[in-house]
Amino acid sequence: xxxxxxxxxxxxxxxxxxxxxxxxxxxxxxxxxxxxxxxxxxxxxxxxxxxxxxxxxxxxxxxxxxxxxxxxxxxxxxxxxxxxxxxxxxxxxxxxxxxxxxxxxxxxxxxxxxxxxxxxxxxxxxxxxxxxxxxxxxxxxxxxxxxxxxxxxxxxxxxxxxxxxxxxxxxxxxxxxxxxxxxxxxxxxxxxxxxxxxxxxxxxxxx
Amino acid sequence: xxxxxxxxxxxxxxxxxxxxxxxxxxxxxxxxxxxxxxxxxxxxxxxxxxxxxxxxxxxxxxxxxxxxxxxxxxxxxxxxxxxxxxxxxxxxxxxxxxxxxxxxxxxxxxxxxxxxxxxxxxxxxxxxxxxxxxxxxxxxxxxxxxxxxxxxxxxxxxxxxxxxxxxxxxxxxxxxxxxxxxxxxxxxxxxxxxxxxxxxxxxxxxx
Numbered sequence: 001x002x003x004x005x006x007x008x009x010x011x012x013x014x015x016x017x018x019x020x021x022x023x024x025x026x027x028x029x030x031x032x033x034x035x036x037x038x039x040x041x042x043x044x045x046x047x048x049x050x051x052x053x054x055x056x057x058x059x060x061x062x063x064x065x066x067x068x069x070x071x072x073x074x075x076x077x078x079x080x081x082x083x084x085x086x087x088x089x090x091x092x093x094x095x096x097x098x099x100x101x102x103x104x105x106x107x108x109x110x111x112x113x114x115x116x117x118x119x120x121x122x123x124x125x126x127x128x129x130x131x132x133x134x135x136x137x138x139x140x141x142x143x144x145x146x147x148x149x150x151x152x153x154x155x156x157x158x159x160x161x162x163x164x165x166x167x168x169x170x171x172x173x174x175x176x177x178x179x180x181x182x183x184x185x186x187x188x189x190x191x192x193x194x195x196x197x198x199x200x201x202x203x204x205x206x207x
Numbered sequence: 208x209x210x211x212x213x214x215x216x217x218x219x220x221x222x223x224x225x226x227x228x229x230x231x232x233x234x235x236x237x238x239x240x241x242x243x244x245x246x247x248x249x250x251x252x253x254x255x256x257x258x259x260x261x262x263x264x265x266x267x268x269x270x271x272x273x274x275x276x277x278x279x280x281x282x283x284x285x286x287x288x289x290x291x292x293x294x295x296x297x298x299x300x301x302x303x304x305x306x307x308x309x310x311x312x313x314x315x316x317x318x319x320x321x322x323x324x325x326x327x328x329x330x331x332x333x334x335x336x337x338x339x340x341x342x343x344x345x346x347x348x349x350x351x352x353x354x355x356x357x358x359x360x361x362x363x364x365x366x367x368x369x370x371x372x373x374x375x376x377x378x379x380x381x382x383x384x385x386x387x388x389x390x391x392x393x394x395x396x397x398x399x400x401x402x403x404x405x406x407x408x409x410x411x412x413x414x
Binding site: 010014017018020021023024025027028029031032034035036046047048050051052054055058059061062063067068070071074075077 | 217221224225227228230231232234235236238239241242243253254255257258259261262265266268269270274275277278281282284
């Protein structure tokens, strides 16, 4: 059978088609793995929990989450957008998937309602902090958030909070959000330390 | 919030990005709906069955099914490919999803093993018949399979069985497969008549 291995002269159109199919394949594979009871040990939780987790991930990844955020982000390129739109992009584009990661882990671990609620608040703050810092072209250029000169990435004409409040404003907002994330974990003991570490990493990492 | 509604002057790049995201959104939404117990009445079947169905659909749609078939189809464009490759494309590209539709319906209806086996053979033959007839450029051009002049579609340089056996060969093979599909249903009564009708429709429809 013919395969792609070793082919170096594929046309641009074919490369794009294969890239799109790779995305479709990986997206579908995630759901196959989650549902694939014989392949993955679900013995520690009910089938109903696994269905709930699939629903949670699909909600976060699809039109109500990441895809929706990405669409609004794309159509906002090169335009002045209002704050609610910006908030929508930030909470949906990556924020929804970060929140889902936290909630899925909590549910798999059998977290009861109060802990799930606390971890949800943590995930929301963390996701928003990550997205506004990650998207900030000014912060990437100046390395503002960690005091270092950042790796330059090409500007994409994206709308961003820094256009409204400046990179200093983004820095303040990110730190606020990371503090809120830590605050949400207050009722949890040292077993939540890795989560606290992740929250600090979000604004301390190099851009 | 900004929306796409009423926008007619989107750039080609944005249109393509939105089209890809629409695909990602719909693909994800399918899994969300299947897993979304409160929204869909799953009361007639166990959670374990629903998980099995999600796995079945993901297997058929992903790299082991439709996406895999599509990749091999794309990389075979404009080339002479061997029969095993052609068979792979035909059984995976659309065939896998047709088979999954049949099997998911059967499982939801509580089909026991012998009936599921019969319906699987039906679905395999039907899927293959559909795909080789649907892909046949010669057949579309001449309306060979239904004796009518078909609607022309632009040729895409795709590999096809008709290049090896001619449109008459495709016609014979399609009819054979539809007969095999009917044969697979032999043990079932008149309640399988709609399935028999669908099998006939696959080669009788206008191209």
